[in-house]
Amino acid sequence: MSDKIRKIEGITKESTEALIAETLSVYPEKAKKKRAPHLGANDPASGAACVKSNKKTVPGVMSARGCAYAGAKGVVWGPIRDMVHVSHGPVGCGWYSWGTRRNMMSGITGVTSFPMQFTSDFQEKDIVYGGDKKLKTLLEEAHDLFPLAKGISVLSECPVGLIGDDINSVARASAKELDIPIIPCNCEGFRGVSQSLGHHISNDTIRDYIIGTREYAEPASPYDIALIGEYNIGGDAWSTKPLLEECGFNVKSVWTGDGELEKIAATHQVKLNVIHCYRSMNYMCKVMEEKYGIPWIELNFFGPTKIRNSLRQLAQLFDDHIKAKVEEVIAKYDPIMQAVIDEYKPRLDGKKVMLLVGGLRPRHTIGAYEDLGMDCVGSGYEFAHTDDYDRTAPEMPDATVVYDDPSEYEFEKFADALKPDLIGSGIKEKYVFQKMGIPFRQMHSWDYSGPYHGYKGFEVFARDVDMAINSPTWKLVKAPF
Amino acid sequence: MSNLLGLEVKKIVETPPEEIERVKEWINTEEYKEKNFARQALVINPVHACQPLGAQLAAHGFEGTLPFVHGSQGCASYYRSTLNRHFREPAPAVSDSMTEDGAVFGGQNNLHEGLENAYAIYKPKMIAVFTSCMPEVIGDDLTAFLKNAKQKGIVPKEMPIPYANTPSFNGTHIHGYDSMLVSVLQTLTEEKKIEGRCTGKLNLIAGCDFNTGDYREYKRILEAFGIPYTVLADISDTFDSPCDGSYHIYAGGTKLEDAADSINGKATIAIGPYATPKTFNWIKDNYSGKHVSMPMPMGIEKTDAFIMKVAELFGKEVPASLKNERGRAVDAITDSHQYIHGKKFAVYGDPDYLMGYVSFLLEMGAVPHHILCSRGSKKVEKELQALLDGSMYGKGCKIYMNKDLWHLRSLLMTDPVDAVIGDSHGKFATRDAKVPLFRFGFPVFDRVNKHRYPIIGYQGAVNMLTEICNKFIDIKDETCEDRQFELMR
Numbered sequence: 001m002s003d004k005i006r007k008i009e010g011i012t013k014e015s016t017e018a019l020i021a022e023t024l025s026v027y028p029e030k031a032k033k034k035r036a037p038h039l040g041a042n043d044p045a046s047g048a049a050c051v052k053s054n055k056k057t058v059p060g061v062m063s064a065r066g067c068a069y070a071g072a073k074g075v076v077w078g079p080i081r082d083m084v085h086v087s088h089g090p091v092g093c094g095w096y097s098w099g100t101r102r103n104m105m106s107g108i109t110g111v112t113s114f115p116m117q118f119t120s121d122f123q124e125k126d127i128v129y130g131g132d133k134k135l136k137t138l139l140e141e142a143h144d145l146f147p148l149a150k151g152i153s154v155l156s157e158c159p160v161g162l163i164g165d166d167i168n169s170v171a172r173a174s175a176k177e178l179d180i181p182i183i184p185c186n187c188e189g190f191r192g193v194s195q196s197l198g199h200h201i202s203n204d205t206i207r208d209y210i211i212g213t214r215e216y217a218e219p220a221s222p223y224d225i226a227l228i229g230e231y232n233i234g235g236d237a238w239s240t241k242p243l244l245e246e247c248g249f250n251v252k253s254v255w256t257g258d259g260e261l262e263k264i265a266a267t268h269q270v271k272l273n274v275i276h277c278y279r280s281m282n283y284m285c286k287v288m289e290e291k292y293g294i295p296w297i298e299l300n301f302f303g304p305t306k307i308r309n310s311l312r313q314l315a316q317l318f319d320d321h322i323k324a325k326v327e328e329v330i331a332k333y334d335p336i337m338q339a340v341i342d343e344y345k346p347r348l349d350g351k352k353v354m355l356l357v358g359g360l361r362p363r364h365t366i367g368a369y370e371d372l373g374m375d376c377v378g379s380g381y382e383f384a385h386t387d388d389y390d391r392t393a394p395e396m397p398d399a400t401v402v403y404d405d406p407s408e409y410e411f412e413k414f415a416d417a418l419k420p421d422l423i424g425s426g427i428k429e430k431y432v433f434q435k436m437g438i439p440f441r442q443m444h445s446w447d448y449s450g451p452y453h454g455y456k457g458f459e460v461f462a463r464d465v466d467m468a469i470n471s472p473t474w475k476l477v478k479a480p481f
Numbered sequence: 482m483s484n485l486l487g488l489e490v491k492k493i494v495e496t497p498p499e500e501i502e503r504v505k506e507w508i509n510t511e512e513y514k515e516k517n518f519a520r521q522a523l524v525i526n527p528v529h530a531c532q533p534l535g536a537q538l539a540a541h542g543f544e545g546t547l548p549f550v551h552g553s554q555g556c557a558s559y560y561r562s563t564l565n566r567h568f569r570e571p572a573p574a575v576s577d578s579m580t581e582d583g584a585v586f587g588g589q590n591n592l593h594e595g596l597e598n599a600y601a602i603y604k605p606k607m608i609a610v611f612t613s614c615m616p617e618v619i620g621d622d623l624t625a626f627l628k629n630a631k632q633k634g635i636v637p638k639e640m641p642i643p644y645a646n647t648p649s650f651n652g653t654h655i656h657g658y659d660s661m662l663v664s665v666l667q668t669l670t671e672e673k674k675i676e677g678r679c680t681g682k683l684n685l686i687a688g689c690d691f692n693t694g695d696y697r698e699y700k701r702i703l704e705a706f707g708i709p710y711t712v713l714a715d716i717s718d719t720f721d722s723p724c725d726g727s728y729h730i731y732a733g734g735t736k737l738e739d740a741a742d743s744i745n746g747k748a749t750i751a752i753g754p755y756a757t758p759k760t761f762n763w764i765k766d767n768y769s770g771k772h773v774s775m776p777m778p779m780g781i782e783k784t785d786a787f788i789m790k791v792a793e794l795f796g797k798e799v800p801a802s803l804k805n806e807r808g809r810a811v812d813a814i815t816d817s818h819q820y821i822h823g824k825k826f827a828v829y830g831d832p833d834y835l836m837g838y839v840s841f842l843l844e845m846g847a848v849p850h851h852i853l854c855s856r857g858s859k860k861v862e863k864e865l866q867a868l869l870d871g872s873m874y875g876k877g878c879k880i881y882m883n884k885d886l887w888h889l890r891s892l893l894m895t896d897p898v899d900a901v902i903g904d905s906h907g908k909f910a911t912r913d914a915k916v917p918l919f920r921f922g923f924p925v926f927d928r929v930n931k932h933r934y935p936i937i938g939y940q941g942a943v944n945m946l947t948e949i950c951n952k953f954i955d956i957k958d959e960t961c962e963d964r965q966f967e968l969m970r
Contacts, residue, residue, distance in 0.1 A: 067555020092531030
């Protein structure tokens with residue numbers, strides 16, 4: 001949380017509210033009424049959400065949201081490297097989500113890790129007669145062809161739930177027969193209002209099928225922790241995990257970036273859960289707290305200021321040994337980070353950024369921009385809940401616009417009015433704004449760069465932000481004739 | 482503890498390194514290949530996507546047209562991001578965000594609300610509706626829903642709203658393209674046929690082609706002939722629009738009035754018999770003039786056939802500029818054939834692309850050793866076999882129908898080739914096989930500007946040839962011994 005309320009010149013509660021009203025003026029009455037509560041002017045003093053969230057998307061407005069399947073496959077399950085993840089249903093869902101999230105993984109493809117597209121490729125006859133039999137055969141084939149896979153997840157696509165297939169009993173029977181965990185996940189895309197329910201369903205599935213089914217082979221230590229909600233986008237976990245290890249911790253498992261099924265299954269034995277992406281994995285942290293008494297702490301690994309605060313918060317929960325180590329680490333990296341800031345801040349100071357992302361980034365990255373002298377003048381989420389917006393309020397300057405599940409039209413209008421120097425959002429938005437001549441970075445995929453987490457990540461982040469904003473190519477956009 | 486599977490709680494055991502080594506070798510063996518090819522249910526790394534993706538591509542090919550997904554919103558986000566990544570361009574489309582209650586009550590309310598909002602906010606000239614799984618499974622009646630929408634005044638009566646049923650559990654993206662395109666043409670040309678009228682134009686349908694350069698190439702060829710034309714479902718400006726500081730949601734596409742008048746055309750060529758069968762059949766029965774369905778003009782022979790057909794349809798001589806262009810392409814080929822001659826290739830992709838790749842390779846004296854089609858009919862197989870039978874370089878080449886890229890990997894490991902032609906998804910198999918991958922297909926997510934370089938026409942042949950030959954020369958330069966490293970190649 002930032003210490004004092006910041007103001008941006010030219011932005012007031014009135015100006016933001018006027019901008020929202022003007023934007024919604026083209027909407028039909030019903031849509032306007034539905035959308036209005038999702039747009040608001042930030043009130044950091046209240047420390048509370050200024051918008052409604054986690055509601056059904058208004059049809060036809062062009063939302064950036066995905067579905068429950070996307071949340072399950074793309075976010076929670078897909079990154080677990082040593083499992084076969086079956087997209088159960090027609091071919092498309094698995095095909096579109098194949099390799100498009102950049103959750104990097106170690107191992108040998110097809111041998112010990114499986115960044116591939118496994119599908120039952122439903123045909124008309126599967127819809128008519130059901131796909132359970134096919135699923136049973138498919139599971140045998142997967143086990144046969146990939147004997148070192150530690151388990152199989154079965155991720156349902158829309159038709160599976162609609163035709164009433166029972167993947168749960170197929171999974172149970174096949175798991176017994178093949179003697180490997182086969183996890184059924186009823187994450188059909190029509191469930192819920194966004195990716196978010198897919199995260200929740202997947203967390204519940206981990207609770208019901210996985211946690212507690214393995215134990216770590218080595219003896220426990222007081223410094224055993226798990227890193228939760230770290231998906232290794234562009235190698236993020238390969239920055240954060242070593243950082244925590246440098247601070248003296250044993251990171252016993254990562255959920256789920258470059259993750260391993262059995263290590264995840266034994267996580268009930270750790271002493272503390274460190275969560276990064278609260279939205280997608282708070283559920284399991286709460287479960288482990290209730291069931292196993294494991295406390296959890298929410299940290300932020302973007303930018304030196306937030307990292308420093310996070311590490312110190314973490315150290316508070318441990319003994320002097322860790323406290324000393326953490327101070328050593330901070331002392332080691334502070335000058336390196338200062339050098340990064342010294343290099344880029346002069347070129348980025350006072351620049352404005354707008355964000356629309358998912359998970360934790362619309363709030364967690366603000367500090368990293370601020371480390372570079374930049375201001376966030378608008379932020380929003382695709383699929384957040386009230387607790388996310390509560391956490392966002394103190395991070396953003398006063399009266400800046402907050403948007404929940406905005407339509408492309410709304411986002412474009414806001415950008416048009418606020419004239420940011422950079423927009424951080426997704427692939428669907430990227431080229432819209434670049435056509436307008438606004439520098440852009442994809443903040444889901446780190447725009448094929450990364451890592452952005454940890455000290456190592458900040459160097460890359462700073463370089464990328466500078467590259468986007470100060471590229472000479474933007475000067476070519478306007479023709480001289 | 483839950484453990485709903487009732488599995489025994491075990492200590493974590495790391496897989497021994499020698500076991501990993503064993504499996505790593507095993508997946509490259511003939512034994513594994515047989516097991517792999519015996520698969521009945523599991524599909525691994527398929528080449529094909531689902532119908533609505535192709536439907537969205539076709540919709541983007543028309544002026545002022547908003548693609549509209551009737552179904553779950555996640556579907557629309559997937560199609561959009563796929564097109565974004567391939568073209569590195571915007572791909573605006575809306576969805577009516579059907580959720581669980583849609584399964585109970587049907588999707589009419591969502592469709593109507595979505596149409597009303599999309600029309601007010603994005604002001605389209607046409608809304609092209611297509612379906613994803615959910616409404617197809619529950620059996621939504623689009624015909625009735627859209628009729629009701631107009632009756633209720635949700636959208637203006639005169640607004641064209643073509644629609645297509647594009648179930649993802651049937652066919653692939655090429656079938657969705659076909660269904661959407663025929664619906665657009667049926668809608669726009671309704672009551673536009675005028676007895677005795679002839680626009681004097683050639684209607685050209687490029688097929689389910691994701692290369693904007695190809696569309697521009699067709700137009701350039703027709704302009705060289707001096708033949709007036711209407712390219713139907715023209716995505717060239719939609720997905721290759723200028724960066725000039727302004728964003729236009731509808732950046733290109735066939736003018737709706739031109740599409741409407743296309744029914745009075747002098748002739749119609751539908752490229753891609755496998756991507757446009759429905760459209761072509763309907764055109765044959767309804768459009769004026771002559772109608773021809775032709776393969777993608779990839780390579781010299783197929784381009785010749787296209788050029789001659791155009792000349793024949795319009796009673797024109799092939800212009801000198803195209804004759805020279807052909808000569809220059811052949812010059813490029815004879816100059817560089819030595820770098821491709823006899824090289825073995827594996828090719829995969831949609832049927833129309835495959836015909837083109839195979840034909841091109843055979844005429845270069847290269848060998849299309851493995852031909853893999855992810856989804857295709859007996860007819861596709863027969864036509865490919867006929868191509869192989871017509872050339873000595875087709876001897877011993879094998880066609881694999883309804884196989885995926887994990888099958889391809891087994892083929893590459895047990896019966897190696899020099900290179901692969903396909904799309905970005907082949908990069909995993911080609912990395913393991915240590916051979917280059919030429920990305921002439923769709924999608925290309927990992928190289929820039931490929932969609933701007935045509936692969937059809939004489940220029941397309943030169944483009945493919947240049948990329949392939951120079952890559953082989955690069956490999957030689959990078960891998961040869963020092964004493965064999967020389968200036969000239």
